[in-house]
Every structure is written in structure tokens, then in C-alpha cells.
Amino acid sequence: MNVWSMEWSLSFPNFIIESFQITQHHRVCNPSRKKKSPIHLQHSFFPPLMEVSTSPILVQPITQKSSAVPPQYIQPPENRAVKAPTQNPSNPNIPMIDMCPDRNTNLVRDEIARACTDWGAFHVINHGVPIVLMDEIRKVGSSFFEAMPLSERICYACDANATATEGYGSRMLVASDDAVLDWRDYFDHHTFPLSRRLPSRWPHSPSNYREVVEKYSDEMKLLAQKILGLLSTSLGLSSSFIEDAMGELYQNITISYYPSCPQPELTLGLQSHSDMGFITLLIQDNVAGLQVVKDAEWVTVEPVSHAILVILGDQTEIITNGTYKSCVHRAITNANKPRLSVAAFHDPAKTTTVRPAFEPHRYHQVLYGDYVSSWYTKGPNGKRNIEALLI
Numbered sequence: 001m002n003v004w005s006m007e008w009s010l011s012f013p014n015f016i017i018e019s020f021q022i023t024q025h026h027r028v029c030n031p032s033r034k035k036k037s038p039i040h041l042q043h044s045f046f047p048p049l050m051e052v053s054t055s056p057i058l059v060q061p062i063t064q065k066s067s068a069v070p071p072q073y074i075q076p077p078e079n080r081a082v083k084a085p086t087q088n089p090s091n092p093n094i095p096m097i098d099m100c101p102d103r104n105t106n107l108v109r110d111e112i113a114r115a116c117t118d119w120g121a122f123h124v125i126n127h128g129v130p131i132v133l134m135d136e137i138r139k140v141g142s143s144f145f146e147a148m149p150l151s152e153r154i155c156y157a158c159d160a161n162a163t164a165t166e167g168y169g170s171r172m173l174v175a176s177d178d179a180v181l182d183w184r185d186y187f188d189h190h191t192f193p194l195s196r197r198l199p200s201r202w203p204h205s206p207s208n209y210r211e212v213v214e215k216y217s218d219e220m221k222l223l224a225q226k227i228l229g230l231l232s233t234s235l236g237l238s239s240s241f242i243e244d245a246m247g248e249l250y251q252n253i254t255i256s257y258y259p260s261c262p263q264p265e266l267t268l269g270l271q272s273h274s275d276m277g278f279i280t281l282l283i284q285d286n287v288a289g290l291q292v293v294k295d296a297e298w299v300t301v302e303p304v305s306h307a308i309l310v311i312l313g314d315q316t317e318i319i320t321n322g323t324y325k326s327c328v329h330r331a332i333t334n335a336n337k338p339r340l341s342v343a344a345f346h347d348p349a350k351t352t353t354v355r356p357a358f359e360p361h362r363y364h365q366v367l368y369g370d371y372v373s374s375w376y377t378k379g380p381n382g383k384r385n386i387e388a389l390l391i
């Protein structure tokens with residue numbers, strides 16, 4: 001047993017029992033089979049400490065048990081979020097682009113080009129995605145985390161020993177056992193190609209959960225294709241250039257839930273990173289927490305309920321030869337309210353090689369599968385992975 005687990009066991013003995021039960025529940029419940037009652041496992045024995053020396057699996061149960069942040073969630077001082085000045089003229093709001101079909105396409109394209117050059121991220125409105133659908137996915141997502149009992153939620157736990165598996169978890173970005181943990185739980189859905197889409201693995205409740213995620217996934221794919229077309233033409237490429245280079249589109253939808261945190265000054269909801277793929281389309285609830293880097297400063301992306309945030313990923317930086325940079329972002333925590341976001345990631349197949357569209361190449365070409373493996377083994381740490389490809 002390491003020192004950390006000893007301290008943990010002294011300060012949080014109830015939680016140790018509970019985290020062990022979570023692991024056990026995961027093994028016995030399968031949402032597609034008849035539900036088994038977890039009751040028979042509860043308090044059946046006190047687990048030996050050796051077996052529970054790993055970190056807790058989920059964040060949400062900690063917040064219900066403790067007023068202190070466990071040591072594994074404490075960020076080193078250089079990574080902590082210092083409060084941004086409320087009004088800072090060098091920190092303007094992220095660009096807002098009106099995609100209304102009545103607008104002149106050249107104008108929209110120019111605005112997108114400027115936003116991609118200056119920020120690597122921008123809000124879109126009048127994007128064509130029904131606002132009711134955006135509200136519905138936020139609603140079914142928060143119902144999963146807040147209305148479904150933990151004993152049922154845990155039936156959907158992802159495989160904690162593999163990376164990027166579908167389901168309910170907390171450790172997507174964690175590269176090693178001694179990495180600082182994110183103050184976030186999530187549900188990850190595999191949605192495209194359709195052969196990966198298995199709604200029976202998604203939450204059964206509320207009753208419209210699966211239908212809403214499917215519809216939302218279809219809408220996000222259409223919007224992603226539209227935006228990739230505009231990115232391509234804004235660089236003088238044919239409108240299908242990036243989509244063709246991407247090949248078969250892989251889409252994951254991650255609903256992130258950031259519980260309120262007793263010591264937000266010590267933690268991060270999600271560490272600083274850029275997304276691996278081409279573009280991410282993100283919506284948030286009305287609780288601020290997402291921050292992006294602009295001119296070496298962290299800027300908060302204020303929630304706009306009907307807007308969708310477009311975040312450029314590393315493959316877009318590679319294919320545009322660095323004309324458009326991927327956006328470094330993170331999520332901070334707060335002491336008062338949980339926060340929810342829904343991210344739709346659009347990536348190539350792992351067998352696709354991505355290379356710059358312009359000469360001379362400033363980045364090495366990369367097999368996307370290799371890029372993903374390096375991201376998961378080294379961890380994101382801002383832009384470390386893409387910088388390794390610079391020529």
C-alpha cells in the first residue's frame with residue numbers, strides 16, 4: 001500500500017468501501033441483461049486495503065462524502081487556475097459567427113478564417129441544429145448524472161483498464177497512475193460510423209435518452225461536414241478536401257459532468273489539452289468553466305445556450321500546415337454548481353494518414369492511430385503531441 005492510499009483510508013474510510021463496491025457492481029451488472037440488485041454486495045465484507053489502493057473511479061461520490069479534495073486531484077501550483085480579471089480588454093469574447101443561410105457565404109467564410117487564425121475556436125449561431133434538441137441532450141445528460149442512482153449508473157461503467165472505451169467513467173485523459181486526476185465524470189458514446197453505434201449500451205433512462213443522442217449525433221455530423229467544407233474553401237481548397245482527407249468519419253459524443261468542488265482553486269475539471277481529431281462541436285449548460293488559450297492567456301468561454309462552439313483539433317492544424325492552429329483549452333471547477341457539457345468529436349479512422357495540404361510541409365505526416373496512442377501514453381499536456389510533429 002502506498003502512502004497516498006494509507007492517508008486516504010484514514011481520512012475517507014466510508015469512501016473506500018464505496019469505491020470498492022463500485023468496482024464490484026461493474027462486474028455484476030450488465031444493462032442489456034436483466035438487472036441484478038446490487039444489494040447483496042453491500043457491506044458483505046470490508047475489503048483488504050491492498051485491493052483498494054487504486055484511485056477512486058468516479059468524482060461525483062467524493063463530493064457527497066467529503067469537504068476536502070483527495071490528494072490525487074490536487075494540481076501542481078503552475079497548473080492551477082488563477083482568477084482572470086473580470087474586465088480585461090486584451091481578453092475579448094470568443095468570435096460569434098452567424099451561419100444564417102441568408103448571409104453571404106464569402107462573408108461567413110472570411111469570418112471563419114479570421115476566427116481560425118486568431119483563436120482556433122469560435123461560436124456559431126443559426127447553425128441549423130434545432131435548439132430543442134440541444135436542450136434535450138443537456139436534459140437527458142443531466143438526468144443520467146443527477147436522477148439515476150449510482151447503483152444503476154455504474155452498470156454502464158466503461159472498461160477502466162482500456163483507453164477510450166464507451167460508457168461511464170472518469171479517467172479518459174489520464175496517462176499514468178501517478179497523473180493528477182480531472183475533477184470530471186463523463187459518459188462517452190460511439191456514434192459514427194454507424195457500425196459502432198450501439199444504443200443498447202447507453203442509458204435506458206430517461207426513456208428518450210437513446211433517441212436524443214442518436215438524433216443529436218446525426219445533426220452534429222451534418223454541421224461538422226458543413227464547417228469542414230467552409231474551412232477547406234477558406235484556404236482555397238475544394239470544399240470536400242478536408243472531408244476526403246479524413247476518410248470515414250469517426251464521431252464520439254462525450255457528455256461531461258463536473259461536480260461542484262470543495263476546493264476549486266486546487267483542481268481542474270479537465271487539464272489543458274488540444275483535441276486530437278479534426279473538429280469538436282461543444283455545447284455547455286449555463287455554468288461557465290471552459291477556458292481557451294488566446295495570446296498566451298486563459299479566456300473563459302461564456303455559455304451561450306443556443307450557440308455551438310467549434311474547436312479546431314490537431315489534425316486540422318496538420319492538414320492546414322499550421323495556418324489554423326488547434327485550440328488549447330481546459331475546464332475549471334467551481335464550489336457552487338455542477339457543470340455539464342456535450343462534446344461531439346470528429347476524427348479520422350486510426351488507419352488514416354494525415355499530412356499537410358501545402359508545401360513546404362511544416363509537420364510530419366502521421367498515422368492517426370499512432371497519434372492517438374502517443375496522446376494516451378504521454379498525456380496531452382497542452383500541445384505536447386502536435387509539437388512533436390513539427391519539422
Ligand SMILES: O=C(O)CCC(=O)C(=O)O
Nearest residue numbers: 254256275290331341343
Ligand atoms: O467540458 C468542456 O467544456 C470541455 C470538454 C473537452 O474539452 C473535452 O472533452 O475534450
Ligand SMILES: [Fe+2]
Nearest residue numbers: 273274275329
Ligand atoms: Fe477538449
